[in-house]
Amino acid sequence: MSQYGFYFDKEKCVGCRACEIACQIWNDSVQTVKWRNVAMTFEGSYPDVSNVNVSMACMHCGDAPCKKACPRQAITKDDETGRVTVNRELCVGCMLCLWACPFGAPQLGIHGRMEKCTFCEDRPMGIKRACEEICPTQAIVTGKIEDLAKFSKQNVSGRLLHDESPGVLLGHEGN
Amino acid sequence: MMDKFTFFWCLIIVAMTFFFIGVYKNFAVKIGFILWVNNRRHNGEGIGWRENLALLIPLPNRQVVMDEALLQRRIKNRSEFLWLRHLLIFSGFVVIFALDLFLTFAGHYAHHYFHYEYFLSGPGKGLLKFGMELSGAALFIGLSLGMIHRIVYAKAEKTYVELKLLLLLWLVTATGFLAEGIRLAGQPNDPLMLSSFIMRPIAQWLGTSFSWNWPVLADGVWCLHATFAAAFFAYIPFSKFIHILSAPLGRSITQNGEYAYQKRQRISEGLL
Ligand code: HEM
Ligand code: SF4
Ligand code: SF4
Numbered sequence: 001m002s003q004y005g006f007y008f009d010k011e012k013c014v015g016c017r018a019c020e021i022a023c024q025i026w027n028d029s030v031q032t033v034k035w036r037n038v039a040m041t042f043e044g045s046y047p048d049v050s051n052v053n054v055s056m057a058c059m060h061c062g063d064a065p066c067k068k069a070c071p072r073q074a075i076t077k078d079d080e081t082g083r084v085t086v087n088r089e090l091c092v093g094c095m096l097c098l099w100a101c102p103f104g105a106p107q108l109g110i111h112g113r114m115e116k117c118t119f120c121e122d123r124p125m126g127i128k129r130a131c132e133e134i135c136p137t138q139a140i141v142t143g144k145i146e147d148l149a150k151f152s153k154q155n156v157s158g159r160l161l162h163d164e165s166p167g168v169l170l171g172h173e174g175n
Numbered sequence: 176m177m178d179k180f181t182f183f184w185c186l187i188i189v190a191m192t193f194f195f196i197g198v199y200k201n202f203a204v205k206i207g208f209i210l211w212v213n214n215r216r217h218n219g220e221g222i223g224w225r226e227n228l229a230l231l232i233p234l235p236n237r238q239v240v241m242d243e244a245l246l247q248r249r250i251k252n253r254s255e256f257l258w259l260r261h262l263l264i265f266s267g268f269v270v271i272f273a274l275d276l277f278l279t280f281a282g283h284y285a286h287h288y289f290h291y292e293y294f295l296s297g298p299g300k301g302l303l304k305f306g307m308e309l310s311g312a313a314l315f316i317g318l319s320l321g322m323i324h325r326i327v328y329a330k331a332e333k334t335y336v337e338l339k340l341l342l343l344l345w346l347v348t349a350t351g352f353l354a355e356g357i358r359l360a361g362q363p364n365d366p367l368m369l370s371s372f373i374m375r376p377i378a379q380w381l382g383t384s385f386s387w388n389w390p391v392l393a394d395g396v397w398c399l400h401a402t403f404a405a406a407f408f409a410y411i412p413f414s415k416f417i418h419i420l421s422a423p424l425g426r427s428i429t430q431n432g433e434y435a436y437q438k439r440q441r442i443s444e445g446l447l
Contacts, residue, residue: 039442052443065209096424
C-alpha cells in the first residue's frame with residue numbers, strides 16, 4: 001500500500017485562492033460545495049502586521065478519524081493510494097465525520113451528503129493534482145508521503161540556515 | 176395459544192436488544208471516539224477544562240437547532256417536495272411515538288397501578304386517539320409520497336433514498352391503521368368511535384359488508400403491526416434510520432459549516 005498526501009508550505013502561499021478554483025473546476029461534476037479552503041489569519045496593526053494563509057482540504061489521514069466516526073461505514077480508505085472517500089449511497093449527511101476531522105474538511109453538499117477532496121480521483125496518479133498544478137508559488141506539492149517527508153526535511157534544513165520558523169504543514173495525520 | 180401481550184413483550188425484548196447493541200456499536204462508540212480524538216488534539220495546549228469542553232462540544236445557537244434539527248431546512252435545498260414529505264414523516268413519527276408512549280404510561284400503567292382511567296377509557300383516550308390518527312395520517316401520506324417518488328424517479332433518487340427503508344416504516348403505519356379499522360369493525364358501539372375519524376367509515380363499511388370473525392382478525396393484524404414496529408426499532412441503528420439519532424446531533428454541532436471554519440482558523444492561527 002502507498003500513502004499519498006499533500007505538502008503545504010505557508011511561507012510560499014500568497015493567498016490567491018487559485019487552488020480553490022482549480023479544485024472546483026476539475027471536480028465540477030461531483031462537487032457542490034468548496035472542498036479546498038484557504039484560511040487566512042492576520043495579527044497586529046499597521047505597520048506591524050503578520051499574516052498566514054493555509055490552504056486546506058482533506059489530508060487523507062493515515063488512520064482517518066472521519067472513517068472511524070462514521071455511523072454508516074460510508075467512508076473508506078483506498079489500499080492503493082491511501083485516499084479517503086465518501087460513498088454517497090451509504091452516507092446520511094449527519095456530519096459526525098466533520099466533528100471528528102482535525103482540518104474541518106468534509107462539507108455537506110447540496111444533496112445532503114458529505115463531500116470532500118477525493119485526491120482528484122479521476123486524475124491518473126503520477127501527475128499533479130488540480131490544486132498543485134495551478135499553484136503559482138508551488139506552495140502545494142503532492143506525492144507519496146515518504147517522498148514528501150524527504151522533500152519537507154530538505155526544505156526545512158535549507159531554510160533553517162536563514163530562518164528559525166520553517167512552518168510547513170505535512171498533510172497526513174498518522175495516529 | 177400465547178397471549179398477545181406476552182408475544183408483544185417477547186418481541187420488544189428481542190428488538191430492544193438489537194437496538195441497544197446497534198446504538199452502542201454505531202453511535203455511542205462513535206461519539207466517544209469523536210470526543211476522545213478532539214480532546215487528544217487539544218491536550219497540551221494548556222487550556223482550561225471549560226474552554227476544552229466548549230471546543231469538544233460547541234453549543235449551537237437556537238437558530239441552528241431550529242433549522243437543522245426541527246425544520247431540516249437543508250433538505251429544501253434539494254427540493255421543496257422532498258422537504259415537505261420529510262417534514263410529514265418526521266413530525267408524524269415524533270408525534271405518534273410520543274402519544275403512544277403517553278398512552279402506555281398514563282393509560283395502561285396508570286390504570287394498572289393507580290386505577291386512573293382518564294387516558295384509558297375516559298375522554299383522554301379519545302383525545303389521544305384523535306392525535307394518533309392525525310399524526311399517523313401525516314406519516315402515511317409522507318411515506319406514500321416518498322415511495323411513489325422514489326419508484327417514479329428511481330434513476331435519479333437511487334443514490335439518496337432507500338426504498339426498503341420507506342417500505343418498512345410504511346408497513347408499520349399501514350398495519351397500524353388496519354389494526355384499528357378491523358378492531359372497530361368488530362366493535363361498532365365503541366364510545367370512542369368518533370375519535371378514529373379516518374378509520375371509522377372504513378370500519379363501518381367493513382362491519383356491514385362482511386361477517387368475518389373480527390376479534391380474531393384484529394388480534395392477528397395487531398400482532399403483525401407489532402412485529403413490523405419491532406423490526407423497525409431493531410433496524411434503526413443498522414440502517415440509514417440511524418440519522419434519526421446522528422443527524423440532529425452532528426448537524427447542530429457542526430453549525431452549518433461554522434465549526435469547520437473555526438477548526439481551519441485554529442490551524443492557521445497555530446501557524447502564525
Ligand atoms: C431529527 C432530525 C432529522 C433530520 C435532521 C433528518 C434528516 C434527513 C435527511 C437529510 C434525509 C435525506 C433526505 C434527502 O436528502 O433525500 C432524511 C431522509 C429520511 N428521513 Fe430523516 N431526519 C430527521 C428525523 C427523521 C425521523 C424522526 C424520521 C422518522 C422515522 C425520519 C425518516 C426519514 C426517512 C424515511 C427518510 C428517507 C426518505 C426521504 O428522503 O424522505 N427522519 N432525513
Ligand atoms: S483530513 Fe479529515 S476528512 Fe480527510 S481523512 Fe483526515 S479526518 Fe478524514
Ligand atoms: S455525514 Fe455521511 S460520511 Fe459523514 S459521518 Fe455521517 S454518514 Fe458518515
